[in-house]
Amino acid sequence: MAQIDIDELHEEMLQCRRCGLCREAVYEAKGFNGICPVWENTSGFETDAMRGKIMVALALVEGRLEKTAENAEALFQCTLCGNCTQICPAEFEPNRVIEQVRAILDVPIKVRDSLADNIFEKDNPYDEPADKKREWTRELDFSIPTTGETIYFAGCTAALRNPRVARNTARILHIAGIDFAVMENEPCCGSVMMRTGKMDKAVENAQEAAKRFKEAGVQRIIVSCAGCFKTLKKDYEELGIEMPEVVHVVDLAKELIEQGRLQPTDMDEEMTITYHDPCHLGREMNVYDSPRDILTAIPGVTLVEMETHHDKAKCCGAGGGLRSYDSDLSKRIAASRVKEAEATGADIIATACPFCETNLSSGAELAGIQLGTLDVVDILVKALESKTKK
């Protein structure tokens, strides 16, 4: 996210002509089956969908609405998933506009301040000790150095909340024979600060992160988190920060399978899997095929699509800081996504983002649905290790 020009942002907001397509459009021929996950999982007032959010944003910026936490709630009750941008006929990106308005509005939002403080003090937003971020490596039967030209950047969620994803990513890289390291002082990418409008802090954090990569001599960063991927690759570039190459593990694994360096084999069980597109990997970074290609390369796996998928996929509910801002709503959104997955008849909903997976898992629990939630790396590693064992 580059420097915000307030006049330009104001003009952007005026691009909204209030057509309302961003609310619940069902457009079968184009693959849309509803648009706004917040609108669908709340009382459904205008403030819950993007048209209303833009009206509120305009009023706050123009001073027609008092800048209070309550009046700004609509702006923070948004996953910034971008499905509205996908259908918007006007020439602007509403989700990006909301992200920018969050950054310029001087409204007290406690949760975002504490997230930012945690990141600065502990390199993660979860208020965990910084040195805990590498704990997951201890449960592997191989060791990972702390320095190297290629690093696996686990990210805060995989490292501290979903270490299975971190370990399985490491296993895949190990099986493929890739030399990689995991930093001792892995920074937080700062995604949550950017999304929740702590831009000044996020820029500072990004500069510090880039400095650490440079000092460690990093040439290539492998990530398994969609949020880290978008932030390190796209947002940092927009900030003009020089970065090493950033690769998502699904793109890399797909390539390794094609090269024969990874050979997934039969897992002795048939699996029907549906794939959930993380907003930051799909709509933001245009990565749709790699995870699907990996899954279909595994013998015994049948891939089925949910009603909304690819660039029209509904959000898991975790993004845009919503999981911290309103975790109940975030989980309700996840529950609806899991219901969509259940309707396909799949045994598993797979994704390629530990943040999505964690929330989908909460959603399944909330909805009381017995559906496995896994990361693509979890499934791939099973298919790779099954061969190793044989």
Add this chain to the structure above:
Amino acid sequence: MDKKIVKEIAAIVGEEYVSTRQDVLLTYSQSASTGFDGAMPDLVVKPGSTEEVAAIVKIANRYKIPVTPRSGGTSLQGEVIPKYGGIVIELLRLKEITLFEDLRSVRVGAGVTFGQLDKFLNQHGLWVPVYPESSLACTVAGNVVVNGAGPGSSKYGSIAEMVLGLTVVLPTGEIIKTGAEGNPNAPGPYLRYSFGPDITGLFIGSLGMFGIITTISVKTYKRMQFFDYNTYGFETAEQAERFIHELKQNDVNTLFISLYEGQILDFFMEMLGEEYGIPKYDWPPYTVSLIIGHVRKDVMQSDAAMAREICENLDGFVINIPEFPRGEWEDRLRTFARASYAHGWHWRILYHHHTPMHWHYVIEKIWEGLDKFGILGQTAGFATGHASFNFYPHLYFDPADKEDEEKVRAMHTWLAEQVFKVGAVPFKIAPYWFKDVPEMTDYLNLVKRMKKEMDPNNILNPHILGGEE
């Protein structure tokens, strides 16, 4: 608003469906009508059933509080802008869809959009072949109260022609059903004209001033699978107009016919040409874009041959660029939004009907107005039913330039008067139609008498009738 009243209403629908928050009220102070001034209501309520709507209206009637019903909020002429101090009743929670396959009809709640209905009917090989071009956000109920039209209307007319009956909450809170469903023993909706005069018609195009529509029953048709898309060129407006007339006279199944003047077509091409994959072409002075559709292939082919023959008999020529009408048809659920929002600033729109044979009068007036007021605009139109043609001039302005906006408002009023003089009729009773149009007085007085009888406390959309209350 008195907290006691808010509490009474919340008791009907539940706390979560009532709001008096400033940010929420702000978002209901406007609709998609970017050219109209907003007004903050005091309360927004989202009922979940007809009975809840009725209970809310009874309270509003008792306390004489103005009520504005609203569904998709996609109206473009300020119709659903509320009254200060009033209540907005938003109907989007009314989502039921009931198919009566044997009766060739479907009943939908007031919160169902055309996109949702189309998907549902597609599972049964059916459709309602009239698509307002805001179908993804526009509800069937909303379209009925403004009597809208869109792709499909060139054959099937405006949405009014599809309606078989309604459930309506009257301003007093009573609930009535019209059409065959007025008989509780009826197997479903199968006839509109029952029990004497056409009471259903009273509510169509009424902008909600006579009652709040909570369900609509409409005709369904077998979904067509065979289409012929083509474009036809003419040197004069009269030839192009005659072409439309002859297509109708020869019963060609014209699902959608649009007529474009050269420079307006160029404007359209700039907006959507590339997206629809339309090849570069030196378009003639007048172009007709035509979609013929049929359930049976042989009949479609026969109609397509007839269209070509009629065109050539009128000294026109077949352009053979099918991408243009195909793009319009395949994107029919949102063409208007695409075309309107892709270019230009905010805009006012002036919906009206005229006849295909008078098409050129309207075009001439629009160009005259754009020159006279020095603003940017355009118009397009399509045939709607038996002998009418729907126009929707767009007048653009920069919302940051107040002077520009004032010019557009002035031209809007002027154009309404002018097109009325050359024989156009409104299909939405927006206030500007009544201004300086003495020919409308008697008609308007009758409507006012009916309004007074039905809504003695004048609570439902009180500002609709020419701005008077």
